[in-house]
Amino acid sequence: xxxxxxxxxxxxxxxxxxxxxxxxxxxxxxxxxxxxxxxxxxxxxxxxxxxxxxxxxxxxxxxxxxxxxxxxxxxxxxxxxxxxxxxxxxxxxxxxxxxxxxxxxxxxxxxxxxxxxxxxxxxxxxxxxxxxxxxxxxxxxxxxxxxxxxxxxxxxxxxxxxxxxxxxxxxxxxxxxxxxxxxxxxxxxxxxxxxxxxxxxxxxxxxxxxxxxxxxxxxxxxxxxxxxxxxxxxxxxxxxxxxxxxxxxxxxxxxxxxxxxxxxxxxxxxxxxxxxxxxxxxxxxxxxxxxxxxxxxxxxxxxxxxxxxxxxxxxxxxxxxxxxxxxxxxxxxxxxxxxxxxxxxxxxxxxxxxxxxxxxxxxxxxxxxxxxxxxxxxxxx
Numbered sequence: 275x276x277x278x279x280x281x282x283x284x285x286x287x288x289x290x291x292x293x294x295x296x297x298x299x300x301x302x303x304x305x306x307x308x309x310x311x312x313x314x315x316x317x318x319x320x321x322x323x324x325x326x327x328x329x330x331x332x333x334x335x336x337x338x339x340x341x342x343x344x345x346x347x348x349x350x351x352x353x354x355x356x357x358x359x360x361x362x363x364x365x366x367x368x369x370x371x372x373x374x375x376x377x378x379x380x381x382x383x384x385x386x387x388x389x390x391x392x393x394x395x396x397x398x399x400x401x402x403x404x405x406x407x408x409x410x411x412x413x414x415x416x417x418x419x420x421x422x423x424x425x426x427x428x429x430x431x432x433x434x435x436x437x438x439x440x441x442x443x444x445x446x447x448x449x450x451x452x453x454x455x456x457x458x459x460x461x462x463x464x465x466x467x468x469x470x471x472x473x474x475x476x477x478x479x480x481x482x483x484x485x486x487x488x489x490x491x492x493x494x495x496x497x498x499x500x501x502x503x504x505x506x507x508x509x510x511x512x513x514x515x516x517x518x519x520x521x522x523x524x525x526x527x528x529x530x531x532x533x534x535x536x537x538x539x540x541x542x543x544x545x546x547x548x549x550x551x552x553x554x555x556x557x558x559x560x561x562x563x564x565x566x567x568x569x570x571x572x573x574x575x576x577x578x579x580x581x582x583x584x585x586x587x588x589x590x591x592x593x594x595x596x597x598x599x600x601x602x603x604x605x606x607x608x609x610x611x612x613x614x615x616x617x618x619x620x621x622x623x624x625x626x627x628x629x630x631x632x633x634x635x636x637x638x639x640x641x642x643x644x645x646x647x648x649x650x651x652x653x654x655x
Contacts, residue, residue, distance in 0.1 A: 311581050314600065318585050321595035323412050324354045329367040329379045332360070336387025338396065338441075341427065345420040346380070355416060368401050371450055373628045374618055378402045378413045390425070390441045397444045404449040405621040407456060409592050418445050451622060461526040462616035463589030466609055468522040469515055469552045470584060476511035477559025478572035485567055504647045508556055515552035520545070527620075535623025543626060544619050550636035551612035555583075557643035558607075564650035583607045588614065608636040 330346060332339050350356045359376070361367035367379040381399030389396035400417060402410045421443040523544065527534065534540055562579075563572060586593075586600055587609035596604060604610045611632035618624040 306578065310578055314581050314585055314603075317597055317600050318595075319591045321591075321597070322355075323409060323592065323594050325357045326355060326377045326409055326413060326594055327357045327359065327375065328413070329359050329361040329370065329376045331362070331364045331367050331379060331381045333364075333384045334382045334386040338387035338390035338424065339382050341424045342380075342382060342386075342398070342421070345424055349416060349420060355412075364399075368450065371401060371403055372622060373624060374403075374614075374622070376403070377406070377409050378417075380417065390443065393441055395442045395444045396425075397446050400445055400447045401450055402447060403451070404454055405451055405459060405617060406592055407454070407459060409594060410449075414445070414447055421445055454621065455530065457530045458532050458621060459617075460590075461530050461532060461620055462613045463584075463587075464526055465519060465522055465548065465616055466551060466587065466589060466612050467584060469519050469548060469612075470555055470580065470609070472515045472518050473511070473552065473555035473559050474572070474576055474579065476514055477507075477556040478563050478576075479569075481507065481560065481563050482566050482572050483569050504557075504560060504644070504651050508553070508560065508644075511556045512549070512552055515556065516545070516549060519548040519552065523548070532620055534620075536619075536625070539625075540619050540623060543629060544616060546633065547612055547615045547619065547629065547636075550633060550640060551608055554608040554636055554640040554643060557640055557647050560647040561643050561650060564647055583609050586610070587612075608639045611635045 328346070330343070332343070346356060346358050350358050361370075361379070364379070364381050367376065367381075370376055371379050379399075379401040381401065383397060383399070386396050386398070398417075398421060400414060402413060404410045425441040425443045526532070559572075562575075566572070582603070586596065586604040587607070588604065589609070593601065593604055593610065615629040615632040615636075618628050622628075
């Protein structure tokens with residue numbers, strides 16, 4: 275009859291712990307992962323906004339309008355919340371908002387100061403980019419607070435409107451893109467995350483597993499060069515990425531109820547954005563795993579790579595809340611530009627001109643990674 279033996283149990287535990295002692299490098303990701311999650315997620319989620327681009331269209335230029343200018347300048351210089359640009363034409367300002375230049379447009383109508391002096395409800399127009407609800411709500415709340423201060427100063431006979439009656443300023447918010455659910459805001463993030471998973475699987479885990487099982491040894495007796503191998507493996511992974519990405523895109527559009535503004539042209543641009551992101555991520559994984567032979571390595575790095583590339587991309591929280599070092603980290607990887615492009619195409623219906631800078635950065639990243647992957651790819655045993 276079997277009897278439990280503590281000594282045998284300890285022997286098994288000792289043998290298993292020796293494996294970790296022989297692979298001490300794997301302890302590093304175990305320790306670093308929660309610390310990196312704390313640092314990056316703590317700074318990427320819920321931070322204070324800063325440098326939000328706002329256009330100010332002043333059609334009044336009266337004393338109360340001057341007070342509004344002062345309040346916005348205070349928010350810009352004191353808290354660093356805004357980056358105010360004066361625009362002369364409301365239509366031009368709103369067009370630039372739709373192209374992603376501004377987060378909001380503040381419009382002071384021609385009779386704004388006169389209404390404040392009479393004590394009437396003085397309207398202020400606030401056209402806002404509501405595809406980013408976090409920034410939109412912060413901007414609206416801060417503008418309402420600032421305008422309440424302007425109205426209070428005017429009512430007390432301040433320099434902006436001496437002798438005014440009890441003034442009220444009515445901030446009238448207009449969403450530039452109609453009502454948007456938070457689920458719709460997340461769709462670009464979901465697509466980018468799906469492509470990251472494919473890149474990690476095809477460019478990392480499967481690549482190293484095949485190398486460990488000796489599958490790559492068959493390539494060594496052929497005249498294939500490193501670029502041939504990288505090109506073929508990349509083409510295979512890209513095909514898988516586009517299939518998965520397109521399925522996720524179609525499913526997300528149906529589930530979130532997103533209307534495709536721009537029709538077929540927008541769909542084609544979305545596919546280009548997905549292609550460039552997938553290409554960059556896959557080649558990035560090939561570069562990292564070019565000389566790795568231990569199948570545990572990509573699995574150990576999976577969580578760290580996810581938090582370093584995905585969470586700083588602005589997929590879940592606006593990049594305007596990031597500190598300088600996280601902005602720098604965010605700018606390195608193509609995920610940020612893909613999310614920005616996909617959000618513009620899916621939620622705003624922008625054209626090629628608006629997303630061309632994102633495409634160029636993603637293409638440049640992929641080209642650099644291709645050179646590095648072909649240079650570092652291990653073609654010997």
